[in-house]
Amino acid sequence: MATLVTLEGLDGSGKTTVWEALQNTYPDAVFTREPTNDSWYGDAVYRSIKDDDADSLAELFLYTADHADHLSRTIEPALERGDLVISDRYADSRYAYQGATLAETDRIAEPLEYVVDVHEPFSVVPDLTIYLDLDPETAARRAGSTNKFERAEYLESVRENYELLSERYADRFVRVDATQSPDAVLEEVQTVLATALEEQSTGTNS
Numbered sequence: 001m002a003t004l005v006t007l008e009g010l011d012g013s014g015k016t017t018v019w020e021a022l023q024n025t026y027p028d029a030v031f032t033r034e035p036t037n038d039s040w041y042g043d044a045v046y047r048s049i050k051d052d053d054a055d056s057l058a059e060l061f062l063y064t065a066d067h068a069d070h071l072s073r074t075i076e077p078a079l080e081r082g083d084l085v086i087s088d089r090y091a092d093s094r095y096a097y098q099g100a101t102l103a104e105t106d107r108i109a110e111p112l113e114y115v116v117d118v119h120e121p122f123s124v125v126p127d128l129t130i131y132l133d134l135d136p137e138t139a140a141r142r143a144g145s146t147n148k149f150e151r152a153e154y155l156e157s158v159r160e161n162y163e164l165l166s167e168r169y170a171d172r173f174v175r176v177d178a179t180q181s182p183d184a185v186l187e188e189v190q191t192v193l194a195t196a197l198e199e200q201s202t203g204t205n206s
């Protein structure tokens with residue numbers, strides 16, 4: 001059954017570790033990621049990430065352009081085929097990260113709402129979003145603070161946005177404690193995912 005699952009969380013929260021491990025459990029699923037790493041839109045995003053002086057609004061639209069291309073090229077065709085799609089980051093990353101970046105200036109009145117509204121007309125809402133929750137200090141340490149988005153102070157406001165999103169979209173967000181060992185995190189994610197897929201196939205939703 002066509003299902004879109006997204007993994008979200010701060011840099012260093014363990015998304016990629018989980019995403020890689022899930023490939024053994026779900027060998028027939030489509031594993032994908034944002035920013036994409038197989039298009040020039042994704043290249044443009046990575047170029048912007050490295051630029052400490054990048055314009056925050058321009059950056060939002062670069063990420064969003066990559067998302068639009070990702071949808072039409074990968075996500076929508078996979079869902080039309082009836083595949084399970086598992087994406088390492090997706091639209092909520094924009095709501096949380098660009099919501100936080102734009103809040104650092106007063107160019108946009110309600111940044112998070114604005115970013116959500118930009119996506120609303122064309123994006124596909126995930127069926128399940130697994131949120132790996134981690135404190136910003138540990139996240140920054142694990143991530144090695146290699147880019148401008150990985151500062152603990154900035155990650156604190158990103159985390160606040162993720163908390164807001166997990167309350168607002170409680171129907172699809174499931175929080176997993178990412179301070180646990182890698183094995184424990186993976187086990188919990190596997191359970192959450194298996195339960196959601198089972199509920200979907202039997203049409204139940206508790």
Ligand SMILES: Nc1ncnc2c1ncn2[C@@H]1O[C@H](COP(=O)(O)OP(=O)(O)O)[C@@H](O)[C@H]1O
Binds near residue numbers: 011014016142
């Ligand atoms: N549960 C965990 N506990 C401790 N370290 C972890 C855990 N999960 C991942 N790591 C390590 O933290 C770093 C970042 O993990 P990664 O999966 O790349 O995170 P993300 O994709 O969310 O940035 C890696 O060195 C990884 O081995």
Ligand SMILES: Cc1cn([C@H]2C[C@H](O)[C@@H](COP(=O)(O)OP(=O)(O)O)O2)c(=O)[nH]c1=O
Binds near residue numbers: 035
């Ligand atoms: C997808 C996305 C990522 N980002 C940021 C988060 C990361 O710092 C950076 C690169 O993402 P990613 O390569 O997923 O980093 P990581 O594996 O460390 O989580 O881009 C945004 O700010 N907005 C977005 O929409």
